[in-house]
Amino acid sequence: MTRRxxxxxxxxxxxxAHHGAFDLERNERLVEYRFTVEGHADPRGHADTNMTLSxxxxxxxxxxxxxxxxxxxxxxxxxxxxxxxxxxAEPAAPENRRxxxxxxxx
Numbered sequence: 001m002t003r004r005x006x007x008x009x010x011x012x013x014x015x016x017a018h019h020g021a022f023d024l025e026r027n028e029r030l031v032e033y034r035f036t037v038e039g040h041a042d043p044r045g046h047a048d049t050n051m052t053l054s055x056x057x058x059x060x061x062x063x064x065x066x067x068x069x070x071x072x073x074x075x076x077x078x079x080x081x082x083x084x085x086x087x088x089a090e091p092a093a094p095e096n097r098r099x100x101x102x103x104x105x106x
Contacts, residue, residue, distance in 0.1 A: 032105055032106050033074075033103050033104065033105060033106065034073070034074040034075065034076065034103075034104050034105075034106050035074060035075055035076070035101050035102065035103055035104070036075075036076045036077075036078055036101070036102040036104060037058045037061050037062050037065075037075055037076065037077045037078070037099060037100075037101060038058060038078050038079075038080055038099065038100045038101070038102060039053075039054035039055055039056070039057035039058030039059075039061070039077070039078070039079045039080065039098075039099050040054050040057070040080050040081075040082070040084060040085075040086075040096060040097065040098050040099070040100070041053045041054040041057070041079075041081055041082045041096070041097055042082060042085065042091055042092055042093065042096035042097050043082040043085060043091045043096070044082075044091060044092060045082075047081060047082065050081045050082040051079055051080075051081035051082075052079070053079075053081075054079035054080055054081050054082075055077065055078070055079025056079070057079070057097075057099055058077035058078055058079055058099060059077045061077070061099050062075045062076075062077040082096070086098065
């Protein structure tokens with residue numbers, strides 16, 4: 001899965017703007033945590049395809065974060081397919097195509 005240039009730039013801007021809070025390796029309050037990166041898809045298309053797409057979406061974010069210096073063992077990528085839409089009444093809404101983070105104690 002290739003991220004669109006606009007999406008890559010947005011991620012770069014967001015992570016740069018919040019670098020102190022984003023620095024998972026040096027922020028003492030976050031040392032004892034790991035993170036699940038959950039990919040989601042909208043319900044258009046076949047369920048198997050959406051599951052693959054959501055897994056690839058989560059893996060893409062994980063690759064980006066590890067490239068920024070986050071230890072790979074602190075990140076778990078999970079695809080959730082189209083099972084958990086944020087806006088169920090609007091299947092094609094962009095909010096249904098997303099990545100969320102879940103924080104877990106190590």
